[in-house]
Amino acid sequence: MHLRIRALRLLRRVAFALPLLVLVASACNPDHYPQTALRPLSDYARIGDDIQTTTFKWALAVFVLVEGALIYAIFRFKGKPDDPEPRQVHGNTTIEIIWTVVPALILAAIAVPTVRGIFETNSTPTGDVLRVEVVGHQWWWEFRYPELNLTTANEVHIPVGQTVSFHMSTADVVHSFWPPRFAGKRDVFPNRETRMWFKAEQAGEYPGQCAEFCGIEHGRMAFRVRAQTPEEFQAWVSHMQTLGPKPQASAAPADSMRTASAGAKLQASQQPAKPGAKPTAPDSAAVQQPADPAYAAGEKLFMTKGCVGCHSLQAVNAPKGMIGPNLANVGARSYIGAGSFQNTDENLSRWIQNPQAMKKGVLMPNLGVTPDEAKSLVAYLRAHK
Amino acid sequence: MATTALDQRAHAASHAEPTGLWSWITTVDHKRIGILYGSTAFLFFLMGGIEALMLRIQLGTPNNTFLAPETYNQLFTMHGTTMIFLAIMPISAAFFNFMIPLQIGARDVAFPRLNAFSYWVFLAGGLFLNSSFLFGAAPDQGWFGYANLTSRQYSPGLNVDFWMLGLQILGVASLAAAVNFFVTIVNLRAPGMKLMRMPMFTWMSFITQVLLLLAFPVITVALILLMFDRFFGTHFFVPSGGGDPLLWQHMFWIFGHPEVYILILPAFGVVSEILPVFSRKPLFGYAAMVFSGVFIAFLGFGVWAHHMFATGMGPLPDTFFSLATMLIAIPTGVKIFNWLGTAWGGSLQFKTPMYFALAFIAMFIIGGLSGVMHASPPADLQQTDTYFVVAHFHYVMFGGSIFGLTAGAYYWWPKMFGRLLDEGLGKVHFWLMLIGFNLTFFPMHILGLNGMPRRVYTYPEVLGFETLNRIETVGSFILAFSFLIFLINIIKTWRGPRNAPADPWNGATLEWAIPSPPQEWNFAQIPAVHGRDTLWEEKRARGGKLPEPPRVSGQGIHLPNPSYWPLVSALGLLGLMVGVILEPHIGPWGIITGGVILLFGVFNWAFEPAG
Numbered sequence: 001m002h003l004r005i006r007a008l009r010l011l012r013r014v015a016f017a018l019p020l021l022v023l024v025a026s027a028c029n030p031d032h033y034p035q036t037a038l039r040p041l042s043d044y045a046r047i048g049d050d051i052q053t054t055t056f057k058w059a060l061a062v063f064v065l066v067e068g069a070l071i072y073a074i075f076r077f078k079g080k081p082d083d084p085e086p087r088q089v090h091g092n093t094t095i096e097i098i099w100t101v102v103p104a105l106i107l108a109a110i111a112v113p114t115v116r117g118i119f120e121t122n123s124t125p126t127g128d129v130l131r132v133e134v135v136g137h138q139w140w141w142e143f144r145y146p147e148l149n150l151t152t153a154n155e156v157h158i159p160v161g162q163t164v165s166f167h168m169s170t171a172d173v174v175h176s177f178w179p180p181r182f183a184g185k186r187d188v189f190p191n192r193e194t195r196m197w198f199k200a201e202q203a204g205e206y207p208g209q210c211a212e213f214c215g216i217e218h219g220r221m222a223f224r225v226r227a228q229t230p231e232e233f234q235a236w237v238s239h240m241q242t243l244g245p246k247p248q249a250s251a252a253p254a255d256s257m258r259t260a261s262a263g264a265k266l267q268a269s270q271q272p273a274k275p276g277a278k279p280t281a282p283d284s285a286a287v288q289q290p291a292d293p294a295y296a297a298g299e300k301l302f303m304t305k306g307c308v309g310c311h312s313l314q315a316v317n318a319p320k321g322m323i324g325p326n327l328a329n330v331g332a333r334s335y336i337g338a339g340s341f342q343n344t345d346e347n348l349s350r351w352i353q354n355p356q357a358m359k360k361g362v363l364m365p366n367l368g369v370t371p372d373e374a375k376s377l378v379a380y381l382r383a384h385k
Numbered sequence: 386m387a388t389t390a391l392d393q394r395a396h397a398a399s400h401a402e403p404t405g406l407w408s409w410i411t412t413v414d415h416k417r418i419g420i421l422y423g424s425t426a427f428l429f430f431l432m433g434g435i436e437a438l439m440l441r442i443q444l445g446t447p448n449n450t451f452l453a454p455e456t457y458n459q460l461f462t463m464h465g466t467t468m469i470f471l472a473i474m475p476i477s478a479a480f481f482n483f484m485i486p487l488q489i490g491a492r493d494v495a496f497p498r499l500n501a502f503s504y505w506v507f508l509a510g511g512l513f514l515n516s517s518f519l520f521g522a523a524p525d526q527g528w529f530g531y532a533n534l535t536s537r538q539y540s541p542g543l544n545v546d547f548w549m550l551g552l553q554i555l556g557v558a559s560l561a562a563a564v565n566f567f568v569t570i571v572n573l574r575a576p577g578m579k580l581m582r583m584p585m586f587t588w589m590s591f592i593t594q595v596l597l598l599l600a601f602p603v604i605t606v607a608l609i610l611l612m613f614d615r616f617f618g619t620h621f622f623v624p625s626g627g628g629d630p631l632l633w634q635h636m637f638w639i640f641g642h643p644e645v646y647i648l649i650l651p652a653f654g655v656v657s658e659i660l661p662v663f664s665r666k667p668l669f670g671y672a673a674m675v676f677s678g679v680f681i682a683f684l685g686f687g688v689w690a691h692h693m694f695a696t697g698m699g700p701l702p703d704t705f706f707s708l709a710t711m712l713i714a715i716p717t718g719v720k721i722f723n724w725l726g727t728a729w730g731g732s733l734q735f736k737t738p739m740y741f742a743l744a745f746i747a748m749f750i751i752g753g754l755s756g757v758m759h760a761s762p763p764a765d766l767q768q769t770d771t772y773f774v775v776a777h778f779h780y781v782m783f784g785g786s787i788f789g790l791t792a793g794a795y796y797w798w799p800k801m802f803g804r805l806l807d808e809g810l811g812k813v814h815f816w817l818m819l820i821g822f823n824l825t826f827f828p829m830h831i832l833g834l835n836g837m838p839r840r841v842y843t844y845p846e847v848l849g850f851e852t853l854n855r856i857e858t859v860g861s862f863i864l865a866f867s868f869l870i871f872l873i874n875i876i877k878t879w880r881g882p883r884n885a886p887a888d889p890w891n892g893a894t895l896e897w898a899i900p901s902p903p904q905e906w907n908f909a910q911i912p913a914v915h916g917r918d919t920l921w922e923e924k925r926a927r928g929g930k931l932p933e934p935p936r937v938s939g940q941g942i943h944l945p946n947p948s949y950w951p952l953v954s955a956l957g958l959l960g961l962m963v964g965v966i967l968e969p970h971i972g973p974w975g976i977i978t979g980g981v982i983l984l985f986g987v988f989n990w991a992f993e994p995a996g
Contacts, residue, residue: 030834096723
């Protein structure tokens with residue numbers, strides 16, 4: 001009886017700490033972290049993960065043995081000030097040779113898979129490889145598909161089951177491209193091309209971010225990897241290839257953002273009677289609601305407020321060297337501000353009005369957009385997907 | 386011997402211990418300079434700690450706005466720069482100064498005025514760097530200062546200028562001190578103090594000086610190239626002009642990796658002194674300890690590019706630097722095993738220094754093992770630039786260096802100040818520090834492997850980093866609190882009586898043969914050394930404790946004269962650098978004035994009678 005009461009009391013005390021324990025336990029589980037490096041989803045990431053697991057097992061064994069010996073010594077050899085002087089040992093050649101050689105052997109056991117892994121990860125992939133060019137910018141990511149003539153930003157779409165080869169550089173300072181579920185980091189440099197490859201194993205949307213300090217907004221230079229089944233990926237590519245200049249418009253002067261929007265305008269004027277009509281021609285810009293007055297107003301604002309100076313709206317034949325991210329499919333992205341804020345109308349509107357409040361130091365200035373104007377711009381951008 | 390020559394030249398004046406502010410400003414006594422180094426560095430250490438606490442508050446919750454991004458970037462840059470150059474290095478230098486001459490049986494260092502100059506230049510560099518806060522332009526590019534972010538185009542402000550010039554000043558102090566201690570150890574050892582009889586702290590310090598002498602010129606050159614890029618429009622690291630940002634990384638880490646050993650080897654030495662004394666047993670494998678230290682230092686120059694695996698150097702460099710890095714684990718392991726061997730079979734006396742020394746071993750093992758984990762490039766590509774690395778180097782730098790140096794502070798405090806620090810408060814300090822340290826840094830391993838990158842001023846909630854970050858923030862405050870206890874202990878001891886005998890711990894080395902605190906001339910008579918652990922030998926020969934050494938008058942002992950020219954020269958160097966910062970506003974006049982003062986100081990120093 002007394003025992004039960006005591007046990008209950010103890011339980012009550014432990015129960016107090018229980019939620020904390022559960023919290024800590026869950027915080028140690030990699031599944032709790034969408035950006036974890038411990039749940040690899042590609043062949044490339046598994047090479048490193050396997051080596052890491054091997055090394056960790058050895059490290060854990062050494063840790064237990066050596067810390068165990070230390071703790072044992074602390075309790076076993078505890079002395080009193082008036083104890084007699086212990087035996088004065090200066091060394092022991094045999095033991096010293098053993099504890100030099102054994103670590104060397106353990107290191108050899110780690111070195112062999114390491115060297116194999118170094119050469120595997122540095123190999124050049126062959127066969128059916130999709131080439132993606134990555135360009136780091138302060139503080140966003142540009143992705144180009146030269147074989148498909150497509151450009152996008154901050155969300156890289158890749159097919160599952162096909163090796164993707166990333167050819168990387170930067171428009172300004174050194175960054176580091178890091179999609180942890182698929183690969184470790186690879187720095188990008190302004191004067192050399194660096195490379196990385198992997199074959200994704202599972203569809204889904206996964207976070208990644210810049211891993212080399214690159215200035216004030218290094219903390220908000222993230223991106224998303226959208227791994228898609230081959231069919232989905234193909235559909236995405238076909239759709240993106242409609243987001244280009246119209247042939248008529250492409251004859252217009254060189255400014256390609258203007259041509260993209262000019263195409264949209266043309267379409268809007270051609271189809272006034274069919275609100276919400278889907279674009280029919282494969283080479284027309286994707287405009288979902290051409291007759292929406294907010295859309296038309298937004299389009300005008302996009303041209304007059306200066307957006308057009310830094311952002312391109314065409315995925316096909318997109319110009320290089322733009323300061324701001326490509327917005328051809330911005331309406332379909334899950335995040336804005338380089339993987340920083342969910343792509344809701346509210347966030348997009350806040351961003352357009354005051355980007356500096358959301359991401360201080362970002363190169364996009366506050367352009368004095370009013371809430372009403374922002375509404376129109378959101379409608380316009382939302383239609384670009 | 387040099388000492389007999391000094392004795393012959395000695396004049397008959399009696400030395401009363403000088404007091405007052407002026408005596409500290411003009412001092413050339415290695416012990417006073419050591420105390421100046423230690424107290425200044427401890428203040429900088431507290432500043433670096435407050436910077437760290439602010440970083441921890443910011444990271445305690447996701448999307449926190451406690452610090453603006455640019456403030457966060459300034460604070461993490463200054464935290465790293467401060468802890469490395471203004472805290473750990475000069476705290477080590479405090480012990481070099483105070484202890485090396487005592488351990489080798491010398492009256493002072495080889496160049497006492499150069500020693501004072503080193504201290505004043507260090508102080509000038511520290512003040513110069515931190516004065517950037519007053520301009521709102523603290524360095525914000527990281528302590529590693531990677532090009533091309535540091536170019537005028539991407540860092541137009543004064544921030545990088547303060548960092549670049551500040552490190553240059555500190556480099557002068559480090560190099561001057563390194564020359565001084567190198568010469569001191571080579572030339573001023575007492576008769577019979579052969580190299581292989583030197584105390585292990587002196588040995589590790591000796592190796593550290595060699596590392597300093599070889600590594601600092603590299604960063605000096607790199608900083609000069611950066612200065613040319615920023616001030617004179619050259620393109621060493623600027624790609625638009627054909628320069629290469631990667632070159633900076635190589636130069637920086639050729640300095641930066643040996644720098645890691647510059648930070649840890651003195652702590653190795655301290656712990657190698659404390660373990661034998663409190664185990665009442667000689668250091669296990671003395672020769673292996675010496676040669677593993679030499680081997681670590683040698684290999685330390687051949688592993689720099691393991692900081693650069695993510696740059697994609699190609700398979701051959703990756704392999705070379707990976708294997709070389711693994712190789713370093715062998716001598717490091719030897720050291721750990723020898724420390725264990727020292728305690729093994731001993732009669733362990735659990736005084737505060739021993740607590741810290743044993744915790745040093747326990748924590749350093751963890752840092753060493755995570756170090757082996759990133760020696761493998763395919764695995765390191767995930768670990769690098771994440772909190773896993775932050776955890777690793779804090780286990781080495783804090784769990785290693787700071788625990789070791791704190792052990793040294795408790796161990797040598799009675800020798801330095803003639804007062805024993807309070808044991809009770811010491812143990813409270815120890816337990817709070819151990820718990821706070823592990824709470825702060827252990828979860829970083831988990832966060833890093835689960836995708837939390839370094840140097841980000843915030844993180845979104847969806848990434849799941851909040852729980853462990855909050856625990857870390859709580860831990861960091863416990864850690865800070867432990868140092869408050871240390872401060873209280875210092876103040877309490879300061880107010881108490883001089884209670885320390887010459888040899889409170891039954892020491893094995895020469896510093897324990899003289900009164901606590903030592904008199905200005907250290908040894909009334911230069912001791913003769915007949916073996917390792919020379920004081921133990923002597924005590925054994927005399928059958929037990931030695932009588933308390935008397936405080937004597939220093940009649941007839943030659944000592945160098947005090948001098949203020951080192952301070953004047955240091956002020957000139959500081960003025961020159963301030964002149965560079967102010968040049969856009971006042972023209973070249975600041976530079977000219979500083980340069981003239983520097984030349985004037987050095988000139989008068991050179992022609993000043995030495996004593």
